[in-house]
Amino acid sequence: MAVYNFLKESSVFIVHGGSRYRIYTTPEVSISQTFAEDSYTVKTLHDQTKMFEGTTITKANPANFSFGVYLTEEKDETIVKSLLTEYDTSSGEQLLKTFDLYIVSTESAFKIENCHIKTGDFLLNVERPLTLNVSGQGEKLTRVGDSTYTVPGSVVSSSATYTPTTPVLDVEIGGTDVPNLVNTTLSVQNNTDFKKHETLQNSLSVTNKTNAMYPSGFSLDNRIVSGNITQFVTSTNSSDFFDFSTNSSIAIKTLVNGTTFFNANLSGCMFTKRLQTGQALQSVSDFRLATSPANLNTIITY
Numbered sequence: 001m002a003v004y005n006f007l008k009e010s011s012v013f014i015v016h017g018g019s020r021y022r023i024y025t026t027p028e029v030s031i032s033q034t035f036a037e038d039s040y041t042v043k044t045l046h047d048q049t050k051m052f053e054g055t056t057i058t059k060a061n062p063a064n065f066s067f068g069v070y071l072t073e074e075k076d077e078t079i080v081k082s083l084l085t086e087y088d089t090s091s092g093e094q095l096l097k098t099f100d101l102y103i104v105s106t107e108s109a110f111k112i113e114n115c116h117i118k119t120g121d122f123l124l125n126v127e128r129p130l131t132l133n134v135s136g137q138g139e140k141l142t143r144v145g146d147s148t149y150t151v152p153g154s155v156v157s158s159s160a161t162y163t164p165t166t167p168v169l170d171v172e173i174g175g176t177d178v179p180n181l182v183n184t185t186l187s188v189q190n191n192t193d194f195k196k197h198e199t200l201q202n203s204l205s206v207t208n209k210t211n212a213m214y215p216s217g218f219s220l221d222n223r224i225v226s227g228n229i230t231q232f233v234t235s236t237n238s239s240d241f242f243d244f245s246t247n248s249s250i251a252i253k254t255l256v257n258g259t260t261f262f263n264a265n266l267s268g269c270m271f272t273k274r275l276q277t278g279q280a281l282q283s284v285s286d287f288r289l290a291t292s293p294a295n296l297n298t299i300i301t302y
Helices: 079-084
Strands: 013-017 020-025 030-032 035-040 053-060 063-070 099-104 108-125 132-138 140-146 154-155 168-173 179-196 216-234 243-256 259-276 284-290
Touching: 013 079, 063 108, 079 108, 079 179, 108 259, 140 179, 154 243, 168 179, 216 243
Parallel strands: 020 154
Antiparallel strands: 013 020, 013 099, 030 063, 035 053, 063 132, 099 108, 108 132, 108 140, 108 179, 168 243, 179 216, 216 284, 243 259, 259 284
């Protein structure tokens, strides 16, 4: 009898620096990889009947992954935020940290090797759990074993409890509190490109997936920190629904039990403010960090 792989019964692990982290994710987890097809015309001047194109497949596209985590009071998922924001400077350059991602299910264990996070979205909604959704790419997706597979690395123990936070949201623009908040988002984008990994010589020897050409190595082109702040338009702020600034401070923080839990202190931001219509009118401030901090991990903390 066939054994199926059910996502809700799967476990997600990150292996980084020789350590193994068990990641408790939201239900939205995905992994995939595709091969790249190159088509070519087979119709010739002497044979006009060949209407369908031929194909060659010699290389794979980067593997993709995405998952979400709740930011809990125990902070076991700190590794995810660190991989999103911190640099790897071991080579003397500012590069993103890499890791291996494992998903162990009821029948199979899968691995994406040499991953990096391209996008991280912090979702800060009033009366909803504080969530970080990430997506990224890796070099190669493989099946490494069955449900009994042991993920490598030294175990980093998880806390005995798991407590998602539904915090109080506090946002300031230019040192002034933003009233009547609906929600806030904060996004970190790492714009990367994989190095060219296909060569004519190697392509001639490709016969199947085992000797196909896979991505190897990437470069970090630039980084973007941006987001938006949404508030209701009321009698206290209706005259201020349309505005802009090229140099303002934006502070986004959440409070848990009266103590600061998540804190993003962004200096030197631009923003534009616009009106958004719906059942209740809202004002949306779209912002972007316009300066270059040395370390994002120190200005986005929790």
